[in-house]
Amino acid sequence: METGxxxxxxxxxxxxxSQSSTAATWDYKIEASDDEITTLREYFDQVFSSDWQGFFRAHVPYLEYHYDRENDAIDDTNQLIYEMIYRLGDGDAKEHIQSQGIIGKIEHQE
Structure with missing residues (x-):
């Protein structure tokens, strides 16, 4: 394991x-620094914020659905989340993300 x-x-x-594997159900195991976890947390916060904005937009009947920046923002941020999990994740995380086609183009890092 890399220092830090x-x-x-x-x-x-x-x-x-979480740092506990038994605290809640989880999808991916990663090795990350404090700064990387802060970045990942910020991505999750962005998704949450965009999701709420989309909820409110959905309740305004005169806005057209093809103009949906909130969903685009969620998609873009989710891509960043999965790329980060792939980069920091263990073998199972990498294999699952590849098998699901979640990331279209993955740069393999040695």
Whole structure:
């Protein structure tokens, strides 16, 4: 393990980040520094904020659905989340992300 990195367990659907594998259900195991976890937390916060903006927009009947910046922002941020999890994740995380086609173009890092 690289110095300064800790093991974290990530649940993408609810944006949960934990250092305990038994605290809650999780999807991916990663090794990350404090700065990397801060960045990941900011991505999850962006998704949450954009999701609320989309909720409010959906309740305004005169706005057209093809003009949906909130969903675009969520998609873009989710891409960043999965790229980060892929880069920091263990073998199972990498394999799952590849098998699901979540990231279209993955740069393999040695």
């Amino acid at each position: 990195k800790k093991t974290y367990y990530i649940a993408v659907a609810n944006g949960h980040i």
